[in-house]
Amino acid sequence: MIRHLTLRTRTTAKGAVIELTGELDHRTAPEVRAALPGAGLEAGQQLVLDLAGLTFCDSSGITVLLAARNHARAADASIALAAVPDHLQRIFRVVGLEHVFPTHPTAGAAEAAWQPPTS
Amino acid sequence: MREAGGAAESGDRGEDRRPADEEALFSALLEDSAEELYEHAPCGYLTTLMDGQIVKVNSTLLDWLGYERGKLVGRKRFSELLTVGGRLYHETHFAPLLRMQGEISAIALELKTADGSRLPVMVTSRVKTGSDGQPLLIRTTILDARDRRAYEVELLRARQEADQERDRLKLLNSTLQKTLLPPALANVPGLDVAAYYHIASVEEVGGDFYDLFPLAAGTWGLFLGDVCGKGAAAAAVTSLARYTLRAAAVYDPDPAAVLTNLNTVLNHEYNGTDPRFCTVIFGLLTPDADRGGFRITLASGGHPPALLMRADGTADYLPTPGGQLIGVLPDADIATTTVHLAVGDTLLLHTDGLTEAHTNAGSEGRYGDDALLAFGRALAPTTASAVIGAVRDLLDTFGSGVDDDTAVLAVHVPRPTADEPR
Amino acid sequence: MDVRSRNHVTVTGRTGGPVVVLAHGFGCDQNMWRLVVPALEREFTVVLFDHVGSGNSAQSAWSRERYSSLDGYVDDVLELCREIALGPVTFVGHSVSGMMGVLAATREPEAFAGLVLLAPSPCFVDDPDTGYRGGFSAEDIDELLESLDANYLGWSGAMAPVIMGNPDRPELGAELTNSFCRTDPEIARVFARVTFLSDNRADLASVAVPTLVAQCSSDPIAPPEVGAFVHAQIPGSRLVTLNATGHCPQLSAPEETAAAITAFVGTAG
Numbered sequence: 001m002i003r004h005l006t007l008r009t010r011t012t013a014k015g016a017v018i019e020l021t022g023e024l025d026h027r028t029a030p031e032v033r034a035a036l037p038g039a040g041l042e043a044g045q046q047l048v049l050d051l052a053g054l055t056f057c058d059s060s061g062i063t064v065l066l067a068a069r070n071h072a073r074a075a076d077a078s079i080a081l082a083a084v085p086d087h088l089q090r091i092f093r094v095v096g097l098e099h100v101f102p103t104h105p106t107a108g109a110a111e112a113a114w115q116p117p118t119s
Numbered sequence: 120m121r122e123a124g125g126a127a128e129s130g131d132r133g134e135d136r137r138p139a140d141e142e143a144l145f146s147a148l149l150e151d152s153a154e155e156l157y158e159h160a161p162c163g164y165l166t167t168l169m170d171g172q173i174v175k176v177n178s179t180l181l182d183w184l185g186y187e188r189g190k191l192v193g194r195k196r197f198s199e200l201l202t203v204g205g206r207l208y209h210e211t212h213f214a215p216l217l218r219m220q221g222e223i224s225a226i227a228l229e230l231k232t233a234d235g236s237r238l239p240v241m242v243t244s245r246v247k248t249g250s251d252g253q254p255l256l257i258r259t260t261i262l263d264a265r266d267r268r269a270y271e272v273e274l275l276r277a278r279q280e281a282d283q284e285r286d287r288l289k290l291l292n293s294t295l296q297k298t299l300l301p302p303a304l305a306n307v308p309g310l311d312v313a314a315y316y317h318i319a320s321v322e323e324v325g326g327d328f329y330d331l332f333p334l335a336a337g338t339w340g341l342f343l344g345d346v347c348g349k350g351a352a353a354a355a356v357t358s359l360a361r362y363t364l365r366a367a368a369v370y371d372p373d374p375a376a377v378l379t380n381l382n383t384v385l386n387h388e389y390n391g392t393d394p395r396f397c398t399v400i401f402g403l404l405t406p407d408a409d410r411g412g413f414r415i416t417l418a419s420g421g422h423p424p425a426l427l428m429r430a431d432g433t434a435d436y437l438p439t440p441g442g443q444l445i446g447v448l449p450d451a452d453i454a455t456t457t458v459h460l461a462v463g464d465t466l467l468l469h470t471d472g473l474t475e476a477h478t479n480a481g482s483e484g485r486y487g488d489d490a491l492l493a494f495g496r497a498l499a500p501t502t503a504s505a506v507i508g509a510v511r512d513l514l515d516t517f518g519s520g521v522d523d524d525t526a527v528l529a530v531h532v533p534r535p536t537a538d539e540p541r
Numbered sequence: 542m543d544v545r546s547r548n549h550v551t552v553t554g555r556t557g558g559p560v561v562v563l564a565h566g567f568g569c570d571q572n573m574w575r576l577v578v579p580a581l582e583r584e585f586t587v588v589l590f591d592h593v594g595s596g597n598s599a600q601s602a603w604s605r606e607r608y609s610s611l612d613g614y615v616d617d618v619l620e621l622c623r624e625i626a627l628g629p630v631t632f633v634g635h636s637v638s639g640m641m642g643v644l645a646a647t648r649e650p651e652a653f654a655g656l657v658l659l660a661p662s663p664c665f666v667d668d669p670d671t672g673y674r675g676g677f678s679a680e681d682i683d684e685l686l687e688s689l690d691a692n693y694l695g696w697s698g699a700m701a702p703v704i705m706g707n708p709d710r711p712e713l714g715a716e717l718t719n720s721f722c723r724t725d726p727e728i729a730r731v732f733a734r735v736t737f738l739s740d741n742r743a744d745l746a747s748v749a750v751p752t753l754v755a756q757c758s759s760d761p762i763a764p765p766e767v768g769a770f771v772h773a774q775i776p777g778s779r780l781v782t783l784n785a786t787g788h789c790p791q792l793s794a795p796e797e798t799a800a801a802i803t804a805f806v807g808t809a810g
Contacts, residue, residue, distance in 0.1 A: 026349055026523075033392070056485075058475060058523065059347035059398070066394045066447050095398055095421035096443030096452060169793070170759070170786040198761050203677065204684020207737070208692070210762045210788040211568030211636075212722050218792040219572065227691040268691070275690055 004028050007035055014114045015045030017107050021053030024061030032064045036071045043076035046114045050107040052083035082107040163261030169254055171196035180261055185233035202229045221246045239268035289321040296324050299357050304331045307339050311533050313503040317514050317525040325524025326353035327470045328361050337406060340368040343468040343528045344399030356395045374401045374418030375453040378445060385446030396446035398422040400468055412532045413460040418453050420445040423471055428499035430463025465501050465531040472525030476517045503531035542602055544624040548590040548617060549597040554582030559806050560626045561585040566636030567736040569722040570596025576795035588625050594728035603728055611739055615644045622652045629654040631806050636660050637736040647747045655751040657802055660788050661771050662763040664740040676764050682737045689729050745774035752778040753805040762788040
């Protein structure tokens, strides 16, 4: 069977980075959702989804991004998207999510932009 | 002794040459004749003339069948040993194949024994020809297949059961799908409407939905949307969304208010580790008394824009920028736009199953928004049934490239007929 | 769909000669006629075809609705006659195809110069009410369906390419081993029911074209009294009993079968 999506998770001092490469659709979405609890996110940290290698994302994929957002908020952490591809930007515009997720050009930029909570 | 000699020879050629006394021991053990081997082989042997008349049979088979040799040789044909159904099979399949191929192997049949019981067997036959190539005899080997048959019956039963389960699931899915779609669209005087739902997979119920229904005082509501995901969980959201939209439109028909209420309901129900959202366009149709045709106010909750194909042959999307998907954001923004549908105009609502379809099964390329716009421009001016027909044809050309359900709903203002002046 | 590709029609033999259409019965395909064709094609235009669902016919043309009775097959035969031949044909129907010929000739007698019913049976199931003996009971037919099911599993092995033990007939190549008699199990079940559960006894009397009933001397599927019944019911028909044994005289006695067909076309055509 062709593997449509690869998922790589790494932990940094500032939180977790999940790299998604391939197609994020109703076949592959459950895999990403299942990986969220394992990202080891702590309160005040930031979860970065690196989408540089994402070639396709449908509504199930959007669900996963929203699930990741809910997951981060439940952990009192924040979320950011890195390297959002053009096709996903367009979907974000259609579904009205372009201002819901903070976005950065690269995962590095997302980490650099992260500020520890002031409280 | 040919068989025994052969075995001993192959032993000789082995890496380890056996001592002479061991060889002698084997020879003694193998001191049986070919005749002995034939008679008591662990399988049945049978020889018949070309017409099936039994001319030779070994003891093993006689024992299995419970017949005296004299009852079979020269007295019965091979097919007479079969069950009646097996005999039909023999005449229509086995014998023709054997005649044409000279050989047939591993056919499952049942033999009738002398006491009337049945013996499942595997039958292999080969035609022996003379030096002139003429067929002379049929040699048949018969293996006891009781265990194997029991296993096969079990396999067959399991397969039939699986087939039945799959059919049941398909039926359940299509029934469920039907309950999510209106049995018929409301009749709106002065408006043609048409819709189509394309089911991508009968294995999983999809999450697209649409409806068109009367509201108070000569106004009509319509909606088309797409719940993310598939299967029973998505269907539950689809059902909730559908009924909420119908009820919310009665409560307050303002399209933005309808979607805001839907957003509130879905946010209560589905938001967490498995969030469920939908994208939807809701429209309020009002006959335009001054200009003729209809006025339609569309509210979009993150849904792909509607496509307006005008009477003058132009076509454009009706953008609703800023509208947000419904069900996961506490205060989703709803964007609205109002247009006038003049005589000859056609409005098409679609779900992204259409634009995200692979244009060829197995290809990477997807149809896309630009292609749909070009499609609308080529088609305009058109009618509701014509555009829905064209979309159906388009989906047909994609074949299995359509991997998500697709719903389309079209409304068209026809030229008024003479007895129905506007 | 075009009849020629739908029914995998093969036309061979003498151009301009009398047209003989050979229709195979339940179980296999037009290759059933391989051994009689050489004798027939010297004098006749020989038309071979596969019933829809069998052999190399277009599987997509098969539907349960159309082929759940002989009528769908009869429509095909008539379409084929119109498509292939300019004038009336001699239709040779083996087993169940004999009854297709009977029904086709009843509907459009002008399309047929004659009928040859080879090992025919108008009704395989016994009818105690009238004393008719077809030789089988409905339960026997169920047993046949079981055999079809059982050998569907066996088929994969039986159909693997094998060296054919028939060195004198190299033309019967491996391609034949893989297709001859192989039918989609679902289609085979429906065709088996149509074949063995149809009752066309009442149609025999309406046949108004010259008819030859050719039965085998020992046929476990269509016993001699069935052939005699067909002969008695079709007005003016002739009956020959071949020396051939079994249900497929075109395989077990091709020369004798071809001679009977040739002699009949000479008198009927």
